[in-house]
Amino acid sequence: MVDNVPAHQRMHHFDAAQTHLILDYVTERLSMDETPLDFPGDKGVIDSVLNGLVTAEGIPTERALGIYDDDVSKTVLSADSPRFWAFIPNAPTKASLLFDMIVSAASLQGISWLEAAGAVAAENQVLRWISDAAGLPSTSGGVFVSGGSAANLSALTVARDIGRRRLIEKYGPEARLSRLRIAVSEQVHSSIKNTLSILDIDPLIVHPADHRLLGSDLADVLAADSDPESVVGVVATSGTTNAGIVDDLAGISAVAKQYGLWFHVDGAYGGAGLFAPSVRAQYSGIENADSFIVDPHKWLFAPFDCAALVYRDPALAKSVHTQKAGYLDAIHHDDGSYEWNPTDYAYHLTRRARGLPLWFSLIVNGTDAYTEAIEHGIALTREVASEIEQRANLELIREPTLSVVLFRRIGWTSADYDAWAHDLLVRQVAFVTSTTWEGEVVGRFAFAHPATTFAMVVEALDALDVDSAG
Numbered sequence: 001m002v003d004n005v006p007a008h009q010r011m012h013h014f015d016a017a018q019t020h021l022i023l024d025y026v027t028e029r030l031s032m033d034e035t036p037l038d039f040p041g042d043k044g045v046i047d048s049v050l051n052g053l054v055t056a057e058g059i060p061t062e063r064a065l066g067i068y069d070d071d072v073s074k075t076v077l078s079a080d081s082p083r084f085w086a087f088i089p090n091a092p093t094k095a096s097l098l099f100d101m102i103v104s105a106a107s108l109q110g111i112s113w114l115e116a117a118g119a120v121a122a123e124n125q126v127l128r129w130i131s132d133a134a135g136l137p138s139t140s141g142g143v144f145v146s147g148g149s150a151a152n153l154s155a156l157t158v159a160r161d162i163g164r165r166r167l168i169e170k171y172g173p174e175a176r177l178s179r180l181r182i183a184v185s186e187q188v189h190s191s192i193k194n195t196l197s198i199l200d201i202d203p204l205i206v207h208p209a210d211h212r213l214l215g216s217d218l219a220d221v222l223a224a225d226s227d228p229e230s231v232v233g234v235v236a237t238s239g240t241t242n243a244g245i246v247d248d249l250a251g252i253s254a255v256a257k258q259y260g261l262w263f264h265v266d267g268a269y270g271g272a273g274l275f276a277p278s279v280r281a282q283y284s285g286i287e288n289a290d291s292f293i294v295d296p297h298k299w300l301f302a303p304f305d306c307a308a309l310v311y312r313d314p315a316l317a318k319s320v321h322t323q324k325a326g327y328l329d330a331i332h333h334d335d336g337s338y339e340w341n342p343t344d345y346a347y348h349l350t351r352r353a354r355g356l357p358l359w360f361s362l363i364v365n366g367t368d369a370y371t372e373a374i375e376h377g378i379a380l381t382r383e384v385a386s387e388i389e390q391r392a393n394l395e396l397i398r399e400p401t402l403s404v405v406l407f408r409r410i411g412w413t414s415a416d417y418d419a420w421a422h423d424l425l426v427r428q429v430a431f432v433t434s435t436t437w438e439g440e441v442v443g444r445f446a447f448a449h450p451a452t453t454f455a456m457v458v459e460a461l462d463a464l465d466v467d468s469a470g
């Protein structure tokens with residue numbers, strides 16, 4: 001028995017009872033057709049539950065798991081519930097969730113080819129599937145990072161350094177000090193603004209007439225600019241988070257080419273639409289991207305935390321991100337043997353092989369299942385949009401393009417939307433949050449889960465009929 005083993009050794013010994021408790025919990029969770037939405041937590045209650053749990057001797061697994069199940073988990077809104085329509089939902093497949101446990105149980109890291117060849121090759125197989133869908137060349141490649149924010153930061157670091165190198169080649173070493181800029185639409189994701197601030201790059205903000213960035217908007221701004229050479233890149237969004245708008249990628253890429261700009265496409269949310277034939281044409285021009293990102297933890301049915309980052313010319317990224325240290329020499333060869341070190345393509349070093357849950361699910365379920373699941377979200381969104389148009393008290397704010405829909409409840413203020421959302425959550429009908437559109441608070445749904453039904457949404461829309469939720 002494990003009992004007479006000292007504690008510091010016991011924690012690395014197999015404990016059958018502990019293992020069964022955890023696996024039974026996981027089995028029960030995975031067996032749910034619909035995970036419960038649950039509720040926001042109260043700090044005082046949570047603090048009192050957690051108080052004193054960190055002890056010198058530890059507490060029994062059963063008690064710890066009970067606390068997690070009864071108290072902790074109930075205050076975590078289930079992003080994988082088919083009734084979670086706020087922000088961007090998460091809808092991991094069962095196979096991806098199960099394989100995520102293997103990634104943990106086997107401590108699968110994915111730093112270098114030397115340490116993790118098979119895992120790296122399997123992750124790269126998924127990156128190839130994504131790159132092919134975007135029409136990027138077969139020499140493109142990249143890495144899975146923790147999220148869209150990390151992916152955008154890593155990609156734009158490369159954009160900055162490559163742009164700066166070019167200016168130094170042209171103007172000499174003094175160009176090292178010149179301010180650099182990257183063009184972005186006012187609709188760009190908040191993580192891009194953060195990235196530019198971290199990288200100390202000024203945004204060149206473009207204001208498209210109808211929120212969708214066009215090539216002509218970028219061309220006009222650059223033509224009117226006194227120092228266009230300081231602009232080293234442009235960010236286009238393939239599916240804005242707030243409204244699902246896909247920028248004019250073809251037009252923007254043409255202008256980027258003319259000015260020699262790094263063309264980055266942020267598809268963290270909407271990149272999944274590449275796999276949906278009904279909307280694929282909107283992504284025309286993405287094949288010209290220098291870097292492209294998509295978050296499988298959003299609309300490609302992978303668990304948190306997973307973002308795919310692909311570069312047209314990975315050698316450029318490698319030249320920027322490779323970490324050099326004596327103890328790391330062993331992972332780099334100069335002998336021409338195959339080398340693909342995922343760590344070289346983003347700002348990190350140690351990394352979990354977080355692309356593998358998607359890889360496993362993709363090969364088990366097949367790509368058609370992915371296409372159909374994404375198309376479900378698009379079709380549902382269109383159905384909901386036409387339902388909104390038919391209701392006298394509602395107005396559709398714009399025709400949805402992907403799986404986000406914005407609408408107005410005539411006569412409502414921010415407090416009314418809040419009260420409506422609160423009531424839906426109390427009744428566990430849905431988790432929704434309002435957003436701001438052109439300065440006005442409006443209703444918003446974002447769909448990703450294939451188990452979300454039109455009837456569920458109708459229930460939420462019916463609750464908009466009451467005169468004032470407040």
Ligand SMILES: *Cc1c(COP(=O)(O)O)cnc(C)c1O
Binds near residue numbers: 146189266269
């Ligand atoms: C969600 C999102 C991001 C940020 O991704 P995280 O995974 O949350 O870091 C960036 N850009 C867009 C368009 C997004 O929708």
